[in-house]
Structures are given as C-alpha cells and as structure tokens.
Amino acid sequence: MKKQYLINANIIDPHNSINENGGLIIGEDGKIEAVGKKVNINNLPTREKPTDLKGKYIFPGIVDMRVFVGEPGFEYKENFRTLSNAALSGGVTSVVTMPNTDPIIDNVSIVDFLKRRGRDKSKINIFPCASLTQNTDGTNMTEFGLLAKKGIIAFTDGVKTIQNTRLMSRIMNSAKDLGCLIMQHAEDYDLAKNGMINSGIIATKLGLSSIPDIAERIIIERDLTLLEQTKCRYHISQLSAGKSVDIIKERKQNVKFTCGVSINNLSLNENDIGDFRTFLKLSPPLRREEDREALVQGLKDKTIDVIVSDHKPEDEESKRLTFAQAATGASGIETLLSLSLELFHNGSVKLETIIQALTSNPAKILNINKGNLSIGNDADFCIVDINKPWIVKKENLISKSKNTSIEDKKLQGKVTNTFVKGIELFKI
C-alpha cells in the first residue's frame, strides 16, 4: 500500500484529546503514522501529493455496540457482507453483534463459524457477543470463560432480559471471576407483558398494550443493587426513560458501570408512531418528549456513555403486518452518525461528546484498541462532510432490510469516505 497523506481536516479524536485542524498520515502497513496539526502542507515531503480535505471532519471509525446481523439463520434479513457495506456507508468500522441468531450464539462451536464468516465476508471489525444464558431462555449460564477465550467480547441475551434475580446474581459472580463484560437489556417482563409502545395517552388512543417506564427502572435498580455486592463489568444496553437517567446519575457516584442509549430514543418520541407505523415499533419503546429530552441531557452531562444504532434489520414481511404482529426493531447503522449529528446541529450536545459516545467510550467499555486515532493503530476512520444535507430514502439504503425509523427525514452531515486498516472501503 502506498503511503497516504490527508491534510486540512478538522480532526476529532476524544481518546487522545485531539480537536484541531490538521492532517493524517497512513503508513504503508495501513497504520496511523502521524495525526494532528503537525501534519500540514509545510511539513510534508514535496514529492508527495497530499489529499486536501478542505475542512471536512475526520473521526475515528465508529464502534457500534448494538447490532443485529442475520447470520446464522436470518441471512435474508442481513448477512455479514451487507452489514459491513451498510456500516461503512455510515462511518462504522467496528460492530458488536448480538447473539439472537438461529441458532443462538451460546456455545464455542458456533463461535468458530461466526468468526470465520465474519472474517471472510466482512470488511469491518466484528466483535461477537454470546448469550448470557443457554438459548437465551434465562435459566442456565453459558460458558463465559471458554467463550471469552474463543474471542467473545461480551455477554448479553440481546433482546431479552435476565428476569431471575438469583441467576443474575450468579451471572455477576462469574463475570467478576472471569473479567467478562455483561450487558443487560433492562425490561421487567411481567410489567411489560404483551406491551408494544410506551404507556400513556398514545397507547390508550391507539388501543395498544403498553410498556411502562418502571419496567426498565425496576431491572436497573435490581441490577445496580446486585452490582454493589458483586463488582463486575456491567453495562445497560439502552435507556429509554427520563427516570432511568436520574437513577443512573445518582448510582454512578457509588458503583462503577456504564450505559448506552439508542439513537432512536435520542431522536424520536412516541408521537412519531403516528398511525401505526410498524417501523417505529422498537424495544425499548419510544417514550414521551420529556424522556427524550432527559436522555439528550444525560448524554450531554455524560451520564450516558454510549450511543448505539440498535440496528435490527427486518424484512418487509415481518413489518407489513398489524402493529401487534409486526417484528420489533429498526435498521439504523447507516444513519447512526448523521442522526447523531442532528444533536450537534440543533445545539443540544457538543460534537466532541457525541463522537466520544460513538468511538472512544464504547472501545473503552469493551476494552478494545479501536475508536481512536493513536499512532501505530489501524487506520480505521471516516471522513465526514458535517454540513452536507441529504434525505433518508428507503431505496438508497445499503442494508438488506429497509426498515428505517426515519424514512424521508432530512439530515445534515454525511460520511463521504470510510477507511479500514488504511484502505478506503467506502466513498461517495
């Protein structure tokens, strides 16, 4: 590979506290050789032809902590190839995949298959999760130690929650012994039973069963109480309620844990469901505007660590149904960054905070050397025209499934190029 010189960019790398105009040099080995303001036209060898980015932004490649891929079992919804193409167009270079496949990722033999497929078909970095319990049925733990040795980065039941408190306590003990990261989808099943959307006037009006926000809070409070006893690596996948943010803010002062939020819950509220739009049937559900504002505030004051896409591709057949019958989830990896930038453009959150929640924070939680532009690291990054206007059109989506929650939305800011290991794999 030839050495590449990029100059005149706005570089934001929260991990290294870089936020300045400068350039980036990619070595012949695809690693970062130099970064920052020192890299400018005056310091480069005259024989080299640098690429002038004309003030576009360079961000570390996004690390998306919550992604559903259809392999194995649901290849018709998304496979590793289509996922990585979709990810690259959104500036995402590393993904954490959920274990809710068919079969469930719950034993070492399937991890080999997953890693092989991930390596052969994917152009981005795949970090697979395994389930917390066998077949995600919430009764018996999986082999955390053996799975971690095989390369499993974290453990979660994905769309499911551990309901049994004793089991959760034992999971935490094992996770502590083995140093594993566990991620909980916080929802009390009994309170959320048959629920589809947030509890309140919209649910009453649409006549849909609902999920009260306390269903989330009860699991969070239970887990944090357990965590005080057993200090393990614990992460709450997604928050949806303003009340949860308050609790987390308070509890973070005493006990160490992290939490994330889906970009959907940061950008939309229950009113967007309108006339039974099944693409907005999400888990956790969209809640009130006050909740959304509280989540944005939580991101701003760093109570919330991570933004995820909660990318859940569903084919048309799973969504062209009544609201009760339709599958849950929205495709979102391609629009994750652009939609997050809306929070910057409307003045809600600082750009650096957003990029931190998309890159260095998830990498730190996962304990991986990604999401930064450190010298000597793989040159995984994206170039972004932060002001470029565009409209989300179903037909332009790259993901195999087109169930976007923000169809026809006008966005500002678009990834123009994405590099993985120094190779430009996406370009507008």
Place this chain on the structure above:
Amino acid sequence: MSFRDFIAIELVLMAIKINKAIKISQKHLLGIQDLSVSDINYILDESEAFIKLNQSKNKKIDVLRGKTQINLFFEPSTRTQSSFELAGKRLGADVMSMNMGNSAIKKGETLIDTAMTLNAMHPDIIVIRHQDSGACNLLSQKVNCVVLNAGDGRREHPTQALLDALTIRNRKKKIQGLKIAICGDILHSRVARSNIYLLTMLGAEVNIVAPSNLMPKEIEKFGVNTFTDMKKGLKDCDIVMMLRLQNERMTSSYLSSNREYYEYYGLTPDKLNHAKSDALIMHPGPMNRGIEIDTRLADDINKSVIKEQVELGVAVRMACLKIFCE
C-alpha cells in the same frame, strides 16, 4: 302495502336522496376520531330515515344495488356481523360474510395478502373486525374500496358509538349537556374509546367508572372525569352505559373475582339510585348478567334501552354503508 305505508316509504326515500348533496369528510370509516361533528350529525340524521324504513313492511331499497359488500370478521361476533349483513342486504347490496376461522389466514396468509386477494374481486365495501388495533387502518391503505371498521382490537368501534348516540338522541332528544357514565372494563374496550370521542365531541359530560386495573393510562386527557367509586361516578347521570367484562382479553389478574366486581362495579338498583330518576341503561352486548349488570335492570323496559340499541344499530349501519359508498 297501504297508501300510508307507501307515502311513508316515499318520504323516506326522498329524505335519503335529498341528503345526497352533503359529503362525508373521510373515505373510510375507521374511527370516530377521524370524523367531524358535522360528519357525525350527518350520519345520525341519515340514520333516522332508516329507522322508519326498518319498521315498515317492505324493508328493501336499492341504493346499493350492484355493489358488493364483504364482511371480514376475524373475531366472533353476533350482533355486529348480522347487523352489517342485514344493513347491506336491505340496501340492495350483494353481501358476502367471510368466516375467517376457515380461511387462508389459518394457512399463514397475512392480513395484507387476504386484503389484496379480496381486492382483486373488486368489492365496493369491506367491513372488517379484527383483534389487533389498527388492522382496519392497515387494510385501508392496501385496498381500493371503502373500509368500514366493525371493531379493531381495543381501539375503536365507530358504528357502535354512532348507534349509541342515535339511541340517546332518540330518547333524550339531545346529547349536548347530558351527563353520561361509561362503566366497567374501559381498558379493553373499543366501545368506550369510540363513545368517549363521540359524546365529548357532541358536548356531553362523560364520567368514566372503572377499577384502576381496568382504567387506561391518561384517559382523563380525552376530557372525561374518572371515578373508581361507581356511586360517585353515577351521580346525576342521564345515561348509564355498562360495558362487558372482556375476560378473553385479560391475560393476567386484573380482578380478584367476578363476585367482588359485581359488588363494586355491577349495576344494581342501589347504585342506579345515584343517577337521575329517568336515567337510561345501555349496554353494547353481549351481557354478562350478574357480573356487570343486575339481570332485572337489564330487562327493565322502563330503564333499559339495550334492545333499542340493537334495533338502531341496523339503521346506523345502513346509513354508514350508504354514505361511505357514495
């Protein structure tokens, strides 16, 4: 047919034709929420003519001759389905009632595919009842014909609310200013929702009476008063509308027992005494006698208008079929 009958029918038909000039604001009848006050009054006025027609000897007219009406019922129904079927037939439409228990749905066909299949047969009206809220909305997006909602999940049952309004208007000569209590299983009730929209739109004061477990969240935002004490909720009411306890929709313990429910929320002469002395009792049916209503009250011809509701239901559905089909 006597001359008087003939004249009566002629007047009815004239009335039906004269009203033709007014248009309804919606293409489909999916819910009361979508209608305006003038839409509702238009349907109610139009129904009046059909009440007389239904009481006469020759009940059949031909305003829907050549039209095809399909009744698509995914949930069991006696009165609504037969009412819609009669209404269509009396207007001269070809009516086909489909029992979805035996259909391709059982073989895994989706609602949309069923809709597309039926749509290809060029019906003019589809009347749908479905257990999922919003099913009629989905259907209406996919077919070319008119969709009439005969009940979707717990969302809306517009023709029931219209027939209730017609019954009230017939007896009390107005709706504006009346005090109306809707009691019972509000949470699972589409009838309650449609009635709340309609009655508040027409200026009635609506009291909702239910135990907290059967009270939908934030229902007071619809502009109603909520009560967990039935006696307080019935105080000075002109109309007491009882709802059926929908045991089939109850997935977990909402109530301790039917007998306790009857004690606190069943309509008994004692509780009815709190309402006005000329208060009327309504119930959309089917009734659980001895659970939500004392069987003597249900049959009390001086107080109960439950049979009249059924009678007027046919008229309201005829009006809806005619208006939306034009």
